[in-house]
Amino acid sequence: MPKRYWLFKSEPGCFSIDDLAAEQDRTAHWDGVRNYQARNMLRDEIKKGDELLFHHSGASPAGIIGTCTVVKAGYPDHTALDPQEQHFDPKASEANPIWYMVKVRLKRRFSELIPLSRLKATAGLENMMVCQRGSRLSIQPVTPAEWKIVLKLAGR
């Protein structure tokens, strides 16, 4: 199974790349996803060893700020079971967790965020999901070609 690429969105006010950098081993579980399409990818498709672009949404400007490696594939998101949690879901249970998460390790923080406007203006990224207007999905697949172009924009 070849490695696959993804894009994960997070609002920096909620969980930023610097929050991840501050975690022990720069590793954290990616909890709180409450959308079925995104859930299916977390549960079924995203595998250990896959890599992802860390996207800051709701930021000014919004854009890609780094990369992570998936260190653990989909497992139940326990925050759905805790009434104290913001993303608590009364329909979730131990027997039927409904929601899933993966564990990620920060690989690289870009020195500068790549703004969405720049992504949209870059040849080869026209079809990238995050570049489409109204793209709300918080977990998105990225093609190897798009991955390569984004890393090139990030420079060394």
Added chain:
DNA sequence: GCCAACGTTGGC
């Protein structure tokens, strides 16, 4: 703060 896009809910 505005507004477009989209997902979910709920009445029928």
Added chain:
DNA sequence: GCCAACGTTGGC
């Protein structure tokens, strides 16, 4: 199953 209403997301 349809669809309008509503709430949320997210860029600007």
